[in-house]
Amino acid sequence: MHLKASIAALAAAQLAAAQELMRFGCSQLTIDRIDPLVNPGSLPSPHVHQVIGGNSFNVSMTPESLDPPKASTCTSCTYSEDFSNYWTANVYFKARNGTYKLVPQFANLGLNVKGGMTVYYIRGYQPSARVTAFPPGFRMLVGDPNNREASRVPSGLCFRCEENMQQTPFGGAPCTGADTKAFPKSTCGGGWRVTVTFPSCWDGKNTDSPDHKSHVAYPQSGSFESGGPCPASHPIKIPQVMYEVMYDTRQFNNKAEWPADGSQPFYWSHGDNTGYGIHGDYVFGWEGDALQRAMDGKCGGDRCSPLKRQSDADAIACTKGQSAREDLGTDKWLTIMPGQSNVPM
Numbered sequence: 001m002h003l004k005a006s007i008a009a010l011a012a013a014q015l016a017a018a019q020e021l022m023r024f025g026c027s028q029l030t031i032d033r034i035d036p037l038v039n040p041g042s043l044p045s046p047h048v049h050q051v052i053g054g055n056s057f058n059v060s061m062t063p064e065s066l067d068p069p070k071a072s073t074c075t076s077c078t079y080s081e082d083f084s085n086y087w088t089a090n091v092y093f094k095a096r097n098g099t100y101k102l103v104p105q106f107a108n109l110g111l112n113v114k115g116g117m118t119v120y121y122i123r124g125y126q127p128s129a130r131v132t133a134f135p136p137g138f139r140m141l142v143g144d145p146n147n148r149e150a151s152r153v154p155s156g157l158c159f160r161c162e163e164n165m166q167q168t169p170f171g172g173a174p175c176t177g178a179d180t181k182a183f184p185k186s187t188c189g190g191g192w193r194v195t196v197t198f199p200s201c202w203d204g205k206n207t208d209s210p211d212h213k214s215h216v217a218y219p220q221s222g223s224f225e226s227g228g229p230c231p232a233s234h235p236i237k238i239p240q241v242m243y244e245v246m247y248d249t250r251q252f253n254n255k256a257e258w259p260a261d262g263s264q265p266f267y268w269s270h271g272d273n274t275g276y277g278i279h280g281d282y283v284f285g286w287e288g289d290a291l292q293r294a295m296d297g298k299c300g301g302d303r304c305s306p307l308k309r310q311s312d313a314d315a316i317a318c319t320k321g322q323s324a325r326e327d328l329g330t331d332k333w334l335t336i337m338p339g340q341s342n343v344p345m
């Protein structure tokens with residue numbers, strides 16, 4: 001093993017040991033052009049997302065109109081009291097002839113869900129610190145689909161080009177080593193791991209804000225991982241929510257299909273081929289005090305006695321049909337991505 005690789009493996013092991021972190025699989029609930037956080041009521045919304053979690057996910061879901069644990073009849077997450085919704089944009093491959101296909105997803109090693117995401121709720125390195133679960137109605141956004149600058153991508157959002165499909169379960173600490181804020185520039189034999197990490201401090205008052213961001217903040221100094229303190233404006237330590245989304249890019253590794261100038265051929269579903277528009281959306285929906293129990297009980301992994309767990313098969317069975325009925329380019333090459341005008345190469 002290379003020295004660098006063994007240091008990374010050690011860092012991952014230390015990370016797992018020192019932080020209590022819930023890490024669980026959620027299958028794909030749907031891929032759809034609706035976004036109840038940023039574009040409530042719009043059918044279709046501007047771009048395609050993959051969504052996981054409770055099946056009450058809908059075009060409009062204000063805290064007043066819809067309580068996910070009550071309105072859902074199932075969840076695609078393995079912790080069965082979690083009816084939250086989690087979503088990110090999809091990735092499309094643009095072939096040299098200008099047509100697009102949706103990049104399929106796969107479950108992280110060690111999880112038996114279908115596509116979807118790996119969700120983390122991380123307590124951090126200070127086991128004694130109180131971590132306050134989100135209140136009902138809480139929601140937030142990280143990243144910006146309109147961003148095209150590396151410097152404006154928040155830390156904790158990145159791409160990893162996997163060498164092979166058998167990445168270690170934790171795959172090393174996120175956004176370290178060769179991880180990039182841009183789409184990987186070369187072919188990846190094991191697809192991509194995309195990490196989206198949310199801020200971990202809250203103002204303690206607002207469950208949302210006009211930009212869906214300003215009610216939360218990053219630690220004042222240091223990092224969440226190092227136990228950095230929250231700023232006075234956002235004093236409440238909340239669980240650090242993190243998504244890992246695995247994209248199986250292998251069927252698109254034929255360089256003869258890549259642009260002739262050798263540039264990378266992938267696009268976010270919002271028409272971005274830099275990658276810097278990476279973003280994630282979160283709508284809290286845990287039942288009762290389940291998430292607080294999990295935090296207080298220092299839950300780790302995807303089995304923890306204060307929480308109920310359903311079978312992987314039951315999580316996979318929870319799906320929701322498309323509201324915006326259109327071809328997503330799953331099997332067929334599309335001349336444009338849903339909702340997008342044609343983007344020049």
Ligand SMILES: *[C@@H]1O[C@H](CO)[C@@H](O)[C@H](O)[C@H]1NC(C)=O
Pocket residue numbers: 055056057058059071
């Ligand atoms: C979504 O909202 C519409 C309109 O309010 C409603 O008719 C429908 O039942 C909702 N779907 C789900 C899955 O809750």
Ligand SMILES: *[C@@H]1O[C@H](CO)[C@@H](O)[C@H](O)[C@H]1NC(C)=O
Pocket residue numbers: 095096097098099257333
């Ligand atoms: C475009 O390229 C893809 C990938 O090679 C191919 O499958 C498809 O048939 C092509 N479409 C046209 C219209 O040439």
